[in-house]
Amino acid sequence: MITFPGTLDDADAARAVRYAGAEAVALWHGDHDLRGVAAVVVPGGFSYGDYLRAGAIASLAPIMSEVVAAAGRGMPVLGICNGFQILCEAGLLPGALVRNKGLHFVCRDQRLRVESTATAWTSALRNSQEIVVPLKSGEGRFVADAATLEELEGEGRVVFRYVGVNPNGAAADIAGVSSVDGRVVGLMPHPEHAVDPLTGPAREGLAVFESVLRVAV
Amino acid sequence: MARVVVDVMPKPEILDPQGQAVAGALGRLGIAGVTDVRQGKHFELDVDDSVDYETLHRIAGQLLANPVIEDWVVTRTP
Numbered sequence: 001m002i003t004f005p006g007t008l009d010d011a012d013a014a015r016a017v018r019y020a021g022a023e024a025v026a027l028w029h030g031d032h033d034l035r036g037v038a039a040v041v042v043p044g045g046f047s048y049g050d051y052l053r054a055g056a057i058a059s060l061a062p063i064m065s066e067v068v069a070a071a072g073r074g075m076p077v078l079g080i081c082n083g084f085q086i087l088c089e090a091g092l093l094p095g096a097l098v099r100n101k102g103l104h105f106v107c108r109d110q111r112l113r114v115e116s117t118a119t120a121w122t123s124a125l126r127n128s129q130e131i132v133v134p135l136k137s138g139e140g141r142f143v144a145d146a147a148t149l150e151e152l153e154g155e156g157r158v159v160f161r162y163v164g165v166n167p168n169g170a171a172a173d174i175a176g177v178s179s180v181d182g183r184v185v186g187l188m189p190h191p192e193h194a195v196d197p198l199t200g201p202a203r204e205g206l207a208v209f210e211s212v213l214r215v216a217v
Numbered sequence: 218m219a220r221v222v223v224d225v226m227p228k229p230e231i232l233d234p235q236g237q238a239v240a241g242a243l244g245r246l247g248i249a250g251v252t253d254v255r256q257g258k259h260f261e262l263d264v265d266d267s268v269d270y271e272t273l274h275r276i277a278g279q280l281l282a283n284p285v286i287e288d289w290v291v292t293r294t295p
Contacts, residue, residue, distance in 0.1 A: 143286060
């Protein structure tokens with residue numbers, strides 16, 4: 001779990017990792033050190049105050065050069081919300097996240113359809129399974145040029161799609177995508193907030209963190 | 218030393234809801250005739266002579282703008 005200045009969801013992401021049965025290791029944005037972890041979660045929040053563009057400054061933080069190198073060696077990396085924005089800005093995932101179509105910050109329990117179980121972060125889910133996890137973002141509209149969208153669809157790299165409502169105007173209802181090798185996944189909704197009925201809708205987000213344990217250990 | 222201006226705009230095909238909101242507010246201000254507003258960013262950089270045009274475009278394309286969603290123009294005034 002990486003913490004940047006302005007990260008909000010590192011504690012929740014750590015809790016989700018523990019619930020899944022793994023050890024959560026705190027990583028610091030200013031370090032060039034991944035502390036021997038087997039996988040990396042880039043959590044949500046407003047890193048560096050979202051100055052310039054959401055995720056733009058964080059993508060150049062010292063820890064990110066280590067994450068990019070590790071992803072190149074196949075280490076599983078998950079970007080949630082601001083973490084997704086950071087991974088796009090870092091070039092680990094295609095496309096970009098821009099201001100919601102309706103301008104409003106959207107905070108809701110969002111239904112998603114699992115479009116690919118062939119990634120490091122979705123193997124414990126079922127194809128076409130629908131899960132409900134919280135979405136809370138103001139710049140969550142996924143955009144990419146036509147050729148990139150065609151490539152993502154053709155290669156099965158759309159991982160999650162919004163169901164029912166498209167909350168932010170995302171292209172093709174896309175909520176999450178993966179890298180070519182399926183090891184890097186980014187999504188706007190927050191599976192780490194859906195791991196305990198006490199604090200979120202059911203626990204359907206836990207499978208994301210259970211998935212990575214199958215490949216990372 | 219030179220003053221360099223970098224103007225960054227959302228690509229034409231990218232929907233700009235912030236610009237639309239500004240256009241809507243103009244109507245509420247009682248101003249007619251503005252048919253479209255698009256919102257971008259304007260950067261002013263003071264650079265010394267060692268920073269060449271190629272470097273300025275790297276600065277613009279790798280940090281100031283995101284080439285996936287934005288276009289930019291670099292203007293250098295000595």
